[in-house]
Amino acid sequence: MSAEKINLTLKVWRQKNSEAAGALATYTLRDISTDMSFLEMLDVLNEQLLLTGEEPVAFDHDCREGICGMCGAVVNGRPHGPERETTLCQLHMRHFKSGDTLVIEPFRARAFRVVRDLVVDRTAFDAIIQAGGYVSVNVGGAPDANALPISQKNAEQAMDAAACIGCGACVAACPNAAAMLFVSGKVSQLALLPQGHPERRERALNMVKAMDGQGFGNCTNERECEAACPKAISIRHIARLNREYLKAALSGD
Amino acid sequence: MHVVRRFCGTSVGRKYIMAASGLGLALFLVVHLLGNSTIFFGATTFNSYAAHLHSLAALLRLAEIGLLLFFLVHIAFGVTLFVDNRQARPQPYAVSTSSGGRTPGSRTMFYSGLVILALLLFHLITVHFADDHGAISLLIRRHFANPWIAGFYIFGLAGLGLHLSHGLWSLWQSLGINHPLYNNLLGRGALLAALLIAGLFMAMPLLGLFWDGFLR
Numbered sequence: 001m002s003a004e005k006i007n008l009t010l011k012v013w014r015q016k017n018s019e020a021a022g023a024l025a026t027y028t029l030r031d032i033s034t035d036m037s038f039l040e041m042l043d044v045l046n047e048q049l050l051l052t053g054e055e056p057v058a059f060d061h062d063c064r065e066g067i068c069g070m071c072g073a074v075v076n077g078r079p080h081g082p083e084r085e086t087t088l089c090q091l092h093m094r095h096f097k098s099g100d101t102l103v104i105e106p107f108r109a110r111a112f113r114v115v116r117d118l119v120v121d122r123t124a125f126d127a128i129i130q131a132g133g134y135v136s137v138n139v140g141g142a143p144d145a146n147a148l149p150i151s152q153k154n155a156e157q158a159m160d161a162a163a164c165i166g167c168g169a170c171v172a173a174c175p176n177a178a179a180m181l182f183v184s185g186k187v188s189q190l191a192l193l194p195q196g197h198p199e200r201r202e203r204a205l206n207m208v209k210a211m212d213g214q215g216f217g218n219c220t221n222e223r224e225c226e227a228a229c230p231k232a233i234s235i236r237h238i239a240r241l242n243r244e245y246l247k248a249a250l251s252g253d
Numbered sequence: 254m255h256v257v258r259r260f261c262g263t264s265v266g267r268k269y270i271m272a273a274s275g276l277g278l279a280l281f282l283v284v285h286l287l288g289n290s291t292i293f294f295g296a297t298t299f300n301s302y303a304a305h306l307h308s309l310a311a312l313l314r315l316a317e318i319g320l321l322l323f324f325l326v327h328i329a330f331g332v333t334l335f336v337d338n339r340q341a342r343p344q345p346y347a348v349s350t351s352s353g354g355r356t357p358g359s360r361t362m363f364y365s366g367l368v369i370l371a372l373l374l375f376h377l378i379t380v381h382f383a384d385d386h387g388a389i390s391l392l393i394r395r396h397f398a399n400p401w402i403a404g405f406y407i408f409g410l411a412g413l414g415l416h417l418s419h420g421l422w423s424l425w426q427s428l429g430i431n432h433p434l435y436n437n438l439l440g441r442g443a444l445l446a447a448l449l450i451a452g453l454f455m456a457m458p459l460l461g462l463f464w465d466g467f468l469r
């Protein structure tokens with residue numbers, strides 16, 4: 001099957017740095033192969049911009065395989081674009097039609113400062129992980145896998161939670177710019193595994209405190225996060241975070 | 254003090270407060286609805302229900318104080334959360350599209366809450382604290398015969414239904430109750446309960462407006 005070629009109008013958010021005011025700039029692209037990924041389409045745009053002496057559009061990316069969590073922008077109002085369970089780098093142009101207008105904006109949240117164009121500073125996530133998203137008690141050497149007392153069900157759920165790539169689409173999609181899905185992924189993953197148990201109370205308290213301190217909003221159960229998550233992480237993990245927090249708030253030191 | 258701060262001063266703590274106070278208010282609604290359903294059985298039944306209720310004066314005061322507390326907490330935290338959340342995204346999106354999670358109810362929680370508050374204040378002033386010594390059935394009949402008042406009730410109750418359509422599901426999620434075994438039940442149950450509660454309440458002004466035999 002040979003690739004089709006499509007023509008697109010792009011409205012891309014251009015912003016020199018965090019202090020500068022940004023605005024949407026309009027560009028026209030011709031003959032974009034539908035086999036291209038969204039990021040390859042942006043590469044073509046940047047080559048075109050270089051030829052005309054304009055600054056290329058800055059955007060984050062690394063693996064381009066949907067596993068690192070670096071890429072991400074909001075396309076026509078949807079983080080990572082219109083396809084479910086797909087990162088921007090794995091989104092292909094065959095999902096668009098010739099003549100489409102694509103409005104491309106950075107993930108927007110008070111906690112995610114725009115660095116330049118589509119690049120945002122997501123170190124707020126690092127600060128949350130540093131507050132408790134790890135196991136620091138001595139759990140001994142790697143035991144025999146079959147010796148660990150974990151049910152298949154819990155292992156599966158922990159794995160689902162651990163699928164988070166930390167891209168920030170949940171925050172971008174949330175009408176309240178809340179980071180609950182991200183935080184719940186880590187809290188849930190570690191609460192489901194025996195290694196995470198000794199520190200579960202401090203973890204829940206400290207990670208929620210860090211999340212609030214970073215300026216994220218408050219979750220109101222809008223469910224936009226799980227719908228936008230490229231790894232389809234369920235808000236069931238948020239419910240588990242809530243339970244973990246309740247237990248910790250009532251009994252933690 | 255630590256525990257108070259853990260609940261009043263954090264996002265997840267405040268979520269629990271909203272859910273718990275919301276659950277309390279929802280339970281009150283159900284009791285109020287059951288009691289008021291005596292309206293459907295005519296003036297005598299309704300008046301006798303009201304008389305019985307008011308004979309429990311001391312208990313009623315206690316319940317009213319508790320209820321007031323629930324309302325104040327729910328409103329105060331609801332408003333602060335709304336203001337906080339607006340500030341969490343200072344620069345809005347040029348294009349914002351739902352990824353498929355939001356519902357009409359979840360989008361409008363703050364505004365439907367305001368509508369409910371307006372109805373509540375109106376209801377308290379004109380019925381609860383009314384300087385009227387006749388039978389309650391006469392007062393209600395007179396009120397609901399007025400298209401402006403009946404219309405306002407219908408509008409307010411529509412707001413209540415919308416608020417409940419999200420709230421009655423959302424509160425379980427906030428309380429940490431979410432499991433594939435019963436998620437469907439909770440979701441549909443919440444919608445059905447919202448429809449039932451708002452619908453039955455709404456039937457009262459509708460009957461008052463269009464049926465001459467209302468509370469005769």
Ligand code: FES
Pocket residue numbers: 060061062063064065066067068069070071072087088089090
């Ligand atoms: S670039 Fe790594 S997930 Fe998209």
